[in-house]
Amino acid sequence: MSIDNTVTLKEVARLAGVSTSTVSRYLSGTHPVSGDKQQAIELSIKRLNYRPNLVARGLAKGRTMTVGVLTQEIASTYFNEAMRGVELALASHDYETIFVNGHWNKTEEERRLLSLIGRRVDGVILLVADLDDEALDRHAQSVPMVLLGGQSASIHVHSMGFDHVAGARLAVQHLLEQGHRRIAFIRGPDGRQDAEDRLRGYREALQAAGIDYDERLVANGGYVEGGGVTAMNTLLDRGLPFTAVFAANDDSAYGAILALHRRGLKVPDDISLVGYDDLPHSSFTVPPLTSVRQPLADLSREAANAVVALIEGRKPPRTAPPRVELVVRESTRAVPARSAARR
Amino acid sequence: MSIDNTVTLKEVARLAGVSTSTVSRYLSGTHPVSGDKQQAIELSIKRLNYRPNLVARGLAKGRTMTVGVLTQEIASTYFNEAMRGVELALASHDYETIFVNGHWNKTEEERRLLSLIGRRVDGVILLVADLDDEALDRHAQSVPMVLLGGQSASIHVHSMGFDHVAGARLAVQHLLEQGHRRIAFIRGPDGRQDAEDRLRGYREALQAAGIDYDERLVANGGYVEGGGVTAMNTLLDRGLPFTAVFAANDDSAYGAILALHRRGLKVPDDISLVGYDDLPHSSFTVPPLTSVRQPLADLSREAANAVVALIEGRKPPRTAPPRVELVVRESTRAVPARSAARR
């Protein structure tokens, strides 16, 4: 059952009665080829059903015309938009895209990165790296590398960070404008930079409004739905009043909605809720979720252009800092007269 | 900025004072190498920070030790479980996995498949192919191929279909057992085999219960959330009474919940709802969604084992047909005394 369908350039050339170089030149279009030979070659290719061996080509050219994208959880809607954007932009530069999983695991991530490098991809795009700066810097010396959604100190990696602090501030300000003063926060995992940034934005917005930070109003949702449930319950159990909740990402916000529902509390009638990331599903929750949106489509396109620039030896243009925005839907409303969250 | 970090086997050999063959043998472990040379080689590799060129190795060996996985929408939670399962099982066989997108588009899908083949992956796993049998058959002659979630007539492709008919029957039977008789159906896209199968299961279950099929109780949700909203509205607008809805997939079920909510109808108090696929999120909807679950983890493991078998020239074991199951959560309940869906 092993397949041996290996038609090579040489066979195509022989059938067409020309040399391999001529076929090669015809294929790449780098040099003109006489009309009659073109026809012969074309015919020969068709008859043999020839497909160039990209591995051999890669070896010979030293370039593979593919860039590797390292994501954390490949099947997560979080990066949906980003992955599409990258793939599309890369295709317009004639680069192919292959995806690999990091699984939020340093070891695994480095292994996959090394694999991409060993595979001689021409460039690498990291979608939110878990690796430390030292490792990034080391590997960035082996391959053009851009980091999307992070900030590396290494001068070798072109990083395009998101402004999570500003985004979080936006969310909290919205709540503040609605008259909320007691705003709880469901934070993301410890140690993750973006999680810390979003916490900081929360605190800054509070402070700017003259509200003291109260850590009893903060619980960890770990960025996942189950964590959102737990965090919401924790918050409620602590018995402190609050009229609004800011969840550090949409997934934990979904969990929060469910937890609230189980307690007979309604969003937004009893509690206002804001998420972060604006996942596609957030338009369809009950009620549709107000969320902070990052312009991932734009950013990923820029990331793609940046790797291509790096690959071609140019320096990627410094991009304007992405402007996050708040998508207001139906999970927030002005603070009710009688506060409902005393539990 | 172009990188030239190319340490080759030859340089490692020279530094170690041995021949390239010896280094190669040491690396592959195919032949014994004397102790002192081992050390020298090891040291040399470390000092030079050598990484084998997988492209060259692939050319020389004729195998790349990687299998390509073609999914439709890489960033969809639908295949989350399947992708993880495949990746894991493949890794245990020392194969790497690379993912590419088909985007539910025949042309794009074929292009990516050809790319994988050109890249000389050792095998290919198709996660629900959109391609027709003829194309599948043609390409399966170029590379070992297994199709997960579909049924190909080609003898060259090892296909592992899902039993959507049985799954749909399960869902409807559950509703029937709860006393529902007027059961609406939000179907999937026209022409997709799995969508037709699920429709058939719906009809069969109805028929077995002696209930006439009424096409006015069926609307197309296109497998997407927005479609679920529309379909639910259509159903409601038609004015026919029904007490339960079976949505052909979870995404459209999510949309249905929202549409119901907008009309002031509650799940499951007014309308019972069953989904299909059991996406991770279905545990966290309001209310948590009863859904049909396919054992994707098991299936994907088997798919991985099957490609490996094909690659190694063995014939993959015939696997027992996967048993779908119903995960009962909180979106269904016994039919209420007063039917609420007269709108």
Place this chain on the structure above:
DNA sequence: CTGTTAGCGCGTTCAC
């Protein structure tokens, strides 16, 4: 325009 000659980096005979 086109054929010939060299590699790309590595694995694998084949002799020793």
Place this chain on the structure above:
DNA sequence: GTGAACGCGCTAACAG
């Protein structure tokens, strides 16, 4: 055990 030589399939530099 180990080195030399050859080849994987293709591109590129060199002469026509």
